[in-house]
Amino acid sequence: MPGIIVVGSQWGDEGKGKVVDVFSSQADFVVRYQGGANAGHTLVVDGKKTILHLIPSGILHSHTSCIIAAGVVLDVERVCEEIRALRASGLIKDQTQLLISDSATLILPYHRLLDQARERSAGLEKIGTTGRGIGPAYEERASRKALLFGDLFQKETLRGKLEVALKEKNFLLEKFYGEKPVQVDDLLKIIESVTQELAPYRCKDTSLVIYKALRCGKKVLFEGAQGSLLDLLHGTYPFVTSSSTLSGSAMIGAGIGPSTITNVLGITKAYTTRVGAGPFPTECDNATGERIRQVGAEFGSTTGRSRRCGWLDLVALKYAIRLSGITSLALMKLDVLSGFEKIEICNSYELDGQKITEYPVSPGDLARCKPIYEALNGWSEDLTGARSLKDLPRQAQDYIQYIGASVATPIDVVSVGPGRDQTLWIKPLFS
Ligand code: GDP
Secondary structure (H helix, E strand, O other), rough: OOOOEEOOOOOOOOOOOHHHHHHHHOOOEEEEEOOOOOOOOEEEEEEEEEEEEEEEEEHHHHOOOOOOOOOOEEEHHHHHHHHHHHHHHOOOOOOEEEEEEEEEEEEOOHHHHHHHHHHHHHHHHHHOOOOHHHHHHHHHHHHHOEEEEEHHOHHHHHHHHHHHHHHHHHHHHHHOOOOOOHHHHHHHHHHHHHHHHHHHHHEEEHHHHHHHHHHOOOEEEEEEEHHHHHHOOOOOOOOOOOOOOOOOHHHHHHHOOOOHHEEEEEOOOOOOOOOOOOOOEEEOOHHHHHHHHHOOOOOOOOOOOOOEEEEHHHHHHHHHHHHHHHEEEEEEEEHHHOOOOOEEEEEEEHHHHHHHHOOOOOOHHHOOOOEEEEEEEOOOOOOOOOOHHHHHOOOHHHHHHHHHHHHHHOEEEOOOEEEHHHHOOOOOOOO
16 A cells, blocks of 8 residues: 655755655645645746645646645635636646545634734744644644534534634634634635635545545555644644644544555755744854855745754754654755855754753753764755766765765655756655
């Protein structure tokens, strides 16, 4: 049963979208299983850029069915915008290309308003959320009061459910945050405007679709959003996202068992970035960080925020490999490191005068960690034209080898540019 999970192994933005797009050509199904429109996958095909927030990156291949599973928090207005744009550019030709689970949690305007009001009122304690309502929607699901995608189609009960939800949300918005309340009629108008458009993509039980596909040997790729270090339980809490970003989350979010998974591909950049607040031991708040930011265009595809940049952190990468049972790695954006005379790579930390090689789970400890670097020789050549490993300069090959050996995990893919053809294949994923 060939199920493969693709997870980010840093703080997100690792280039998962490109990897999923490239591997989708071999997949029958691509499944989004957690997160919401806070993810932003940028895909470049034949020089044309497409940014997807909710729809799985596999949508660019017409033979692949894309599934938004129960674990996703679904902003109905945004998903409609994406569908419209994809239809307009001929990328969604028929409705079988996209299935949305009836059990996915809805994000409605009041979730976004609450998210933004909360961040505003937090001042210096801001988490740095994208303000897209993801946290409030997951909270509502856990409190068992959320509306689900299937509820949109139950006209007779919809108004009542919205009224119940608004009673509490408006109290918070008005009395706690001093914002304007949301009117049920305005919400219903928005919902009416999108429901008809979304109806063709409705699927009562995507878990069953995925199960049947796996049972008959179809290739299913599970597309993670955000990165392992942003995991709600195991990330740098509280500076984390509100869902689980680890491979185990694919099982829960999609509703399938772990025995169906044959491979977990971890995506890592050749350096490290982070958006928003929280500890980041290898951050280079200097000319090196600025150079990586500019060359790597490290600005958020969802928010446009500039990303914090630094060297590759192997201690954190090993932690991510352990948490998600990563079986192989894709090393992205190697081209960005061209031109550095020396490339530093962190393989241990100093914590309170002690050298440690395991990632400390306490964010307080992590914030006090100082990276211990090894300096490797850099290269001056432009890598973007390389099409196989042997096209790379010796120093770049050494860098790849050093990483693979240090984390005891094979590197199956190396990427040297945003385009599909700038992917150096080392090993096919669905073998
Ligand atoms: P995701 O959320 O993990 O999919 O990552 P993003 O889409 O936010 O960020 C990845 C960005 O890097 C996108 O703009 C990609 O087009 C780009 N990209 C992906 N792989 C490479 C690469 O190997 N080199 C360069 N220079 N850019 C890349």
